[in-house]
Amino acid sequence: MSDLVQLTKDNDIAIITINNPPVNAVSPGVPEGIAAAIEQIAKDDSVKAAVLIGGGKTFVAGADIKEFGKITSGKSGGGLELPSLLLKIEDSRKPIVMAIHGTAFGGGLELAMSGHYRVAAPSAQVGQPEVKLGLIPGAAGTQRLPRLAGAAKGVEMCAEGNPVKAADALKFGIVDRLVDGDLLAGSVSFAREIAKAPAHKTRERTDKLGTAEQNLPVFTTARENARKKQRGMMAPLAAIDAVEAATRLPFDEGCKLERKLFTDCLFSDQSKALIHVFFGEREVAKIPDIPKETPIIPVNTAAVVGAGTMGGGIAMVLANAGIPVLLKEADQAALDRGLANIHKNYATSVKRGRFTQQFVDERLKLIQPTLSYEAFANADLVIEAVFEGMTLKREVFAELDRVCKSGAILASNTSTLNIDEIAASTARPQSVIGTHFFSPANVMRLLEIVRGKVTSKEVIATAMQLSKKIGKIGVLVGNCRGFVGNRMFHPYVRESVFLVEEGASVEAVDSALYDFGMAMGPLAVGDLAGLDVGWRIRKEYRHLEKPGIRQAFAGDNLCEMGRYGQKTGAGWYKYDESRRAISDPEVANLVRKWSAEAGVPQRQVSPEEIVDRCVYALVNEGARILEEGFALRAVDIDIIYLNGYGFPAHRGGPMWYADTVGLKKVYDRIEEFHQAHGELWEPAPLLKRLAAEGKKFADFNKEQTAAA
Ligand code: NAI
DSSP states (O other): OOTTEEEEEETTEEEEEEOOTTTTOOOTTHHHHHHHHHHHHHHOTTOOEEEEEESTTOSOOOOOHHHHHHHHTTOOOOOOOHHHHHHHHHTOSSOEEEEEOSEEETHHHHHHHHSSEEEEOTTOEEEOGGGGGTOOOSSSHHHHHHHHHOHHHHHHHHHHOOOEEHHHHHHTTSSSEEOOSOHHHHHHHHHHHHTTSOOOOGGGOOTTSOOHHHHHHHHHHHHHHHHHHTTTOSHHHHHHHHHHHHHHSOHHHHHHHHHHHHHHHHTSHHHHHHHHHHHHHHHTTOOTTSOTTOOOOOOOOEEEEOOSHHHHHHHHHHHHTTOOEEEEOSSHHHHHHHHHHHHHHHHHHHHTTSSOHHHHHHHHHHEEEESSSGGGGGOSEEEEOOOSOHHHHHHHHHHHHHHSOTTOEEEEOOSSSOHHHHHTTSSOGGGEEEEEEOSSTTTOOEEEEEEOTTOOHHHHHHHHHHHHHTTOEEEEEEOSTTTTHHHHHHHHHHHHHHHHHTTOOHHHHHHHHHHHTOSSOHHHHHHHHOHHHHHHHHHHHGGGSOTTOOOOOHHHHHHHTTOOBGGGTBSSSEEOTTOOEEOOHHHHHHHHHHHHHHTOOOOOOOHHHHHHHHHHHHHHHHHHHHHHTSBSSHHHHHHHHHHHSOOOGGGTOHHHHHHHHOHHHHHHHHHHHHHHHOGGGOOOHHHHHHHHTTOOHHHHHHHHHHHO
């Protein structure tokens, strides 16, 4: 037996325990260990039945995700494959009871379903989350699950990937009994109860599979949902095909089809991208010059300055994490407005079932409105979210410096301003940091944490840790104009407007990028956020633009006409009362007229060019940011774009996407745009070098780590 699996006995019941901490993943050695235990049990006449259980906190929480990468890169070591092990378990003449606590996800649930019975702790969860990594179950999960739970539940679990709680697992027949109290003792006595009855094989069951007529609407709806909710992803559709095969084909043939679909998904760019994202979300927490032991500043109380769109949302986020928060406004009317918005947002959450009324009441008690800085001396953390303007921000920070205790963290939610300049208005710039939330702050997962020149390591480490506590994904960035996300977004939006000025329709630009997988097209995003925001910023920074460089005009001209987007009922689109976008032929006419006046030649623009122009604008700027050191790694940029800007996860983020296309190809296309459209398209030096050397953005980080 391997070290990872132990076999013991409780009189006539054998106990197989998997001990592969932390989550008992099915890594090499585990299947071999279980197989050896099953062989011994078969030979031991004193054993009547067996229990298989996970040691530690959980049953088998899933496959070892690192193994997938080894298979696709040809480095997998072989060994006993899970599907063969599961047949062996199912063929055991002595019944095997799977005892589930913690989670049985992915390979864990597949393992559990090969047993003759399943019992679970009431707190346990089961699921087939493979689609979230662009995969489908690969060890007959799509074949055994509908046999236990029926086609409808089986297809939902395999195609959507969400976990199911023990009570529901019991209701759907995935488990046979819930065990209160000691799971092992309960499982052993259950095993004794069923020891004499014949052991049923899951794969031989057909009673829940339904008829073709019953199943037709089930699979039709599942496909419709997948196309809508998991747009552009192949794994959910593959999972549906595989579960449908379970209802039509004998088990062995269904397994063959599942295997083929699993392999197609595993070798696809989509699953490689999603696995990159999975590891990337963990990677961004690591900051090379800030060791894990860095002291954390306790954040027990907080304060927010400004109760507008962002400040209100940030106060909710802190309160939701149980942190009492003072919310300061400039005057009573603004404070009342801010509080009314907070109440409205919470009411929506209750209506949607996200929070209970009791939870909301408790949170609201944690938010204390105020018009003065009086109680700020107690706050461990202050987040400023007043209007975007350097003079005002500096005034607020000078005041915070006066009232806050020493050691308190002073954070700004600015989206464009220089953190060092803000910090310089205090006598403690080491305590100042940027915490750039995204709108709506209580919903969006991204938090860009902006490091100033002298921000202390403790303050950075605390902000990173706090991001986790408040349910955000914190990414550390450097202090440059627009930081990482907005700095890249600027050329992306600029190209989308250029394309319209060159003759593409507003709808064509948005739908090409929507079809690429973006949550929304860039022009619709502009209308949602307010076109005036960018217009004001452009006006403020116009003096910094190089003379003679091409400037987009259509968006600014719309603003001059008072068309700010959704809030004024018109922008790139028109909006009805329910804020639904309607194409506006007037915009097309206006842009044609303005372009003629500016002498911009009109032409046909293909969807492919729209995507390349906009997405490669992100990539080229991302390459500069990376080389200049404002992002720590290419993956940090990817995580920012996936969580803050609606970039499709199955493309892995802009930098990963460029690596997938091949940097030589990306560089050549950018050089083509450079020739056609001039200096705004000058290729980033890093991109040029990596492309020439046949490397990827991911290699740049390896070069840097090697150099450090
Ligand atoms: P907003 O205009 O909705 O709210 C600003 C609030 O600050 C107003 O309610 C105003 O009364 C209040 N205020 C002004 N001076 C004050 C003072 N001395 N003391 C207390 N309150 C004061 O603005 P919004 O959109 O919430 O933006 C706030 C900050 O967040 C800005 O720096 C902005 O750039 C940034 N940001 C905005 C995002 C957005 O999508 N709206 C996204 C990310 C960052």
